[in-house]
Amino acid sequence: xxxxxxxxxxxxxxxxxxxxxxxxxxxxxxxxxxxxxxxxxxxxxxxxxxxxxxxxxxxxxxxxxxxxxxxxxxxxxxxxxxxxxxxxxxxxxxxxxxxxxxxxxxxxxxxxxxxxxxxxxxxxxxxxxxxxxxxxxxxxxxxxxxxxxxxxxxxxxxxxxxxxxxxxxxxxxxxxxxxxxxxxxxxxxxxxxxxxxxxxxxxxxxxxxxx
Amino acid sequence: xxxxxxxxxxxxxxxxxxxxxxxxxxxxxxxxxxxxxxxxxxxxxxxxxxxxxxxxxxxxxxxxxxxxxxxxxxxxxxxxxxxxxxxxxxxxxxxxxxxxxxxxxxxxxxxxxxxxxx
Numbered sequence: 001x002x003x004x005x006x007x008x009x010x011x012x013x014x015x016x017x018x019x020x021x022x023x024x025x026x027x028x029x030x031x032x033x034x035x036x037x038x039x040x041x042x043x044x045x046x047x048x049x050x051x052x053x054x055x056x057x058x059x060x061x062x063x064x065x066x067x068x069x070x071x072x073x074x075x076x077x078x079x080x081x082x083x084x085x086x087x088x089x090x091x092x093x094x095x096x097x098x099x100x101x102x103x104x105x106x107x108x109x110x111x112x113x114x115x116x117x118x119x120x121x122x123x124x125x126x127x128x129x130x131x132x133x134x135x136x137x138x139x140x141x142x143x144x145x146x147x148x149x150x151x152x153x154x155x156x157x158x159x160x161x162x163x164x165x166x167x168x169x170x171x172x173x174x175x176x177x178x179x180x181x182x183x184x185x186x187x188x189x190x191x192x193x194x195x196x197x198x199x200x201x202x203x204x205x206x207x208x209x210x211x
Numbered sequence: 212x213x214x215x216x217x218x219x220x221x222x223x224x225x226x227x228x229x230x231x232x233x234x235x236x237x238x239x240x241x242x243x244x245x246x247x248x249x250x251x252x253x254x255x256x257x258x259x260x261x262x263x264x265x266x267x268x269x270x271x272x273x274x275x276x277x278x279x280x281x282x283x284x285x286x287x288x289x290x291x292x293x294x295x296x297x298x299x300x301x302x303x304x305x306x307x308x309x310x311x312x313x314x315x316x317x318x319x320x321x322x323x324x325x326x327x328x329x
Binding site: 097 | 239
């Protein structure tokens with residue numbers, strides 16, 4: 001039983017970690033090479049794309065017009081972002097200026113010979129075999145490929161989540177202290193009175209120490 | 212909404228069309244508002260119970276401190292706690308309503324500002 005609960009706890013922890021890793025913003029310093037839009041098939045991987053009502057045209061059943069931003073990391077590897085408006089509810093980024101972001105990204109394009117490095121804030125995963133892309137939230141130019149601005153968004157979000165968890169823990173402890181323990185104590189007392197001396201003798205016989 | 216021909220045309224031309232009927236956006240906003248209000252109602256309730264419980268506990272301790280010979284649960288202490296809880300309840304309602312209504316709105320406005328306008 002204990003192993004089962006431990007395993008369940010571990011799975012829960014991993015799930016929470018993956019969930020946060022997807023939804024929290026992350027920053028990367030890259031060089032933008034191209035920006036375009038393309039009709040993309042969004043089928044089984046639809047949960048990793050924006051909801052269909054966020055404003056892009058859906059021509060056939062599951063093909064959608066998606067904005068992309070091609071970038072190259074300092075180590076030479078390519079990294080492709082998508083640029084979509086988020087829905088109203090999840091993830092809570094309330095992004096509705098993806099066209100402006102696309103314009104800004106186009107303005108910051110550069111070549112390998114004359115690179116212009118930018119820091120892109122995004123959320124999500126790049127998994128090529130699932131055809132999913134992280135959603136770029138904002139770009140801002142930085143001085144060089146080694147400049148890595150501090151990730152305020154994720155830090156503040158985690159701090160707030162931590163505070164909320166601490167608050168919930170305190171509320172639970174207070175509830176337990178004021179409501180559950182006195183009730184348990186009085187229930188125990190009533191049980192002791194009801195069983196009387198014979199009950200206590202039976203308890204001793206069978207090895208139970210408390211009433 | 213675009214007709215089928217218009218949609219096909221824009222798809223062929225590669226144009227992205229990103230505005231849509233006001234009604235669809237408004238429904239999304241309504242869903243968000245209801246969602247936020249639901250969560251806020253839950254937190255309001257939890258905080259109401261929790262803060263009153265801590266206040267009651269501190270009042271009991273105050274009574275025990277002032278009357279060390281009469282410490283412990285008693286009718287006098289209960290009356291004392293009841294009297295002071297009344298004023299606290301009114302103050303708490305005001306403060307909690309303000310906190311619970313204003314805070315999420317401020318957070319959302321901040322997020323919108325940083326995501327869209329920076």
